Structure formats: structure tokens, C-alpha cells
Amino acid sequence: MISPVKVWRNQKYVARTIGKTGKIVSWTTIRVPPADFGYQAPYPVAVIRLDTGEFITAQVVDYDERQLRISQRVITVVRRTIQSATDDVIPYGIKVKPMEISNKRITNKQ
């Protein structure tokens, strides 16, 4: 069972983190998911550097394949994280969606 208290505590983080912009530092596509995530797979997960300097790990949603790339600009959104049982709270968390197609790599690769 999902702890409602844990979900409630997490809301403060969600409220603080929503609507922040940043960019993808690295990403992968999870094809063999953990329990509770089976119905979502395959799905992309990324490490994001927010413009505030904070780093987060989040799923990427509403994306185009071309937007799965290092340095892609993203914005944080609130989404349901997993399908819960009917008598559980519905857990929401932070995910990110791409802002625009990035034509130029921002990293200064040598």
C-alpha cells in the first residue's frame, strides 16, 4: 500500500519543483521496468539540471523521439507516477516535458 503520509510529505517537493525549466544531462529508455511500472514501459528517464542549479531524476513525457537528447530543454510538470490500487491514494510526482526541439548541442564538445 502507498503511504498517504509519504505522498502528503512529497507534495511540498512537488509544489516547489513544478514549472521549473532545465536541460537533459543524460537519459535512457527503461525497457525492463520495476514492479508497478510495467504498464508504462518502455519509458524514458533522464537526469535533469534545472536552471536553479538543482539536479533531479525524472521521467520524460509528451516527447518526440528527436527530443531525447543531451541538452534538450525541458520543463517540470505534475503527473501521476504509478497506477495505484482502488483503495490507495493516487500518487502524483514531478516529470518533465521537452520545451522545443534543440537544433544545436549546447555542450561544448571537443
Added chain:
Amino acid sequence: MNHERLIIMNIYIIGAATTKFGELWGISPRRLARQAVTDALKDAEISKDQVEALFVGNMLSGMLGGQEHLGAFFAEELGLSVPAFKIEGACASGGLALHAAVTSVLSGQNKTVAVLGVEKMTDHKPEDVATALMGAGTEGERLAGATFPGLYAMLARAHMDTYNTTEEQMAAVAVKNHFHASLNPNAQFHALLTVDKVMKSACVADPLKLLDCSPISDGAAAVIITSDKKQVTRNKKNIEIAASAVATDTLGLAQRKSLSELAATKRAAGQAYARAGIKPEDADIAEVHDCFTIAEIYAMEDLGFYAKGDAAGAIERGETTLGKTNKLVVNPSGGLKGCGHPVGATGVKQVVELVDQLLGRAGVRQVEGIKIGLAHNVGGSGATAVVHILKI
């Protein structure tokens, strides 16, 4: 506090043993533990009554098996009533248990202690094992639906982006370690791989494929360590633990200062080299933490064996392959990839392999003329790193 000071350890390994690693459905954790410790005691030529404490490295017994209180659990199985502890540090639990045992001997509390690494994973469904392993990550990583292959896949992509590392170079790590495993009777896998076979295996978390990943395994390994000089003289197995070092980093991957290195490995290795009074190039063999092929590439660089960006090509050229190199041989046991990865047992098994190699009893996979071995055990995505240096 200056961690890089020379510590006179005077601690020796007098017995070492490992069970077979693999899908051991017919064998319980109790039997695995009993076999490993009994064989290590036999190797040490001492009776169990001379063991003053037991340190158990294990990660998943609670989450998967519903069994905690492992110190007493395994002490009972071994017929001991000595102080006994479970040490948990994710996939570094085994290395961490040895470190805890070393500190207990250094403190003077104990002279002769047993270290057991044990894990039972194959009783459970893969998605349940994946979820349990994510206990080593952060809440944020769990909420994102990340898995350990996924976290290392993001490290792999960062390494590819920074150093132009290729998927074929990563595959070469699996090919080498399966070759070494084919020479190890206790290894989980004996089949040889090719780069092509790795490249064509199913994708688990892009860019990591199934054959880039270490398997889910059962197994146990044990060592007996002592500061009692009489035991060492009598036993004639003069393997000194020259250094035992641990370092930590942020639990989550995202919070690291850089994704192109595992800083905990660098710190633990730096301390270990200073304490043992050696340089990376003095090591003759190394057992490093290749939970994924990319992890061996990080390890080779962060342990100081190669400059950043140089390890992948060197591994691909066979510079660390048994029989192909006069330099450092890496993962002669087959590593986590080929020998198997029962997570709590791995760190102890690495040390058992070094002992067998240094004593010249490693059979067909023996590396000749070696004096110094290094074991490198990592927990999580790099939050814990343990480095041991052994000398003969």
C-alpha cells in the same frame, strides 16, 4: 582529519572460499553460508571455536526473503554464539563487511574473525528483484521508475558523450569477462561471447543491452582474517590486507558533481594506495565492480589504471585480458558479469579470487608472478565504494 596516512595493519587472510555462483534453486541461504564458511575454516586450518566474531555482508534478505537479523541467523547455522552483525551497503555489502571486520581486528577487540557474503536472488521474480535493488537508490529515482540498468545506462550515455566511448567497446568488457569466467569452475556462465552477440542482445535500458548486465545470482563467499601472528606462521598463507578503504558519495546519481567519474571510487582508491604505500601501476591483478560493462570502464579510470577516456580502448585491445597481457589482468574470476553477482557475496568473492591468485592456486586462470591484488566493490550507482589491497 588526514585519511591518507600509512596504517600498519598486520592483518592477514588465512582462509578463503566461495560456493558456486548461479541459479542454485536447490540450495538454501543457510546451506550456502555453511558451505562457504566451513570451506574457509578448513582452508584456514582452524576450528570454528577460534572465530571471535562474524560479519555478514547481505543486501536483500529482508526485502526479498522476509528474513532479517542475519547475524544471529547465520551464527546459529554455523554453531557459533559470538558477536554477529549484518552489514548492508547495497552491492558493496560484502566489501563493507570485510572493512568492518578489519576495523574490529584493528581495534584490538578481536583477533580472528569470519566474514561471510551471501545473497539469494533467483527465488524471486525479476521485477521484484529490480524493485528491491532500487532500495539502494533515492526516492526520486524510484518515483521516476528508474532501475539500476537505467542509472548505469545514463552513466554510459554521459561517458559516450564526453569520451566518444562506443557500445562495441562496452561489449568487449563482457566478452573478456565471459572468457575469464569460462576458466572458473565456480562461475555462473561458461559460454563465450562475441561483440556481435552482445550487440544483438535485447535492449534493457538504452544503450545497455542484456549482455552488458551482470546476472541475478545466488552464492556465498567467506574469508577468515586474523592479527594472530602464530596463526599466520602456522598456516603459511601469508596474505596481508595492506589497505581497506571506504568512501561515500551522494545516494542519487543526479546529485553528483560529475557523471563522467565515480568520485567515491577515486577517494577510496586514493586512500587505499596511500595506506598501502603503492601506486596504481604496482597492482598485478584487480577484481573490479563490473555490474554493467560501462562500470568496468569507469572503474579502470577512477582507480587510476588509465587516464579518463583511455580505458575502453585498452580493454578492447585486450590489455587487461588473461594470456594477452603482461600488465594488469582485470577480473580473472569472470567479474560480476561472468562469475555472477549475488550482491552481498560479490565483495567477498572478489577477495577470495585475489587470495587464490596470490597463493598460485587459481588453476587454468592463474596469473603468473603476482604480488599485489586490488579489489573494488561499489554500492548503488556509486554512492559507496570499497577498495582492498592485498599483498603476498
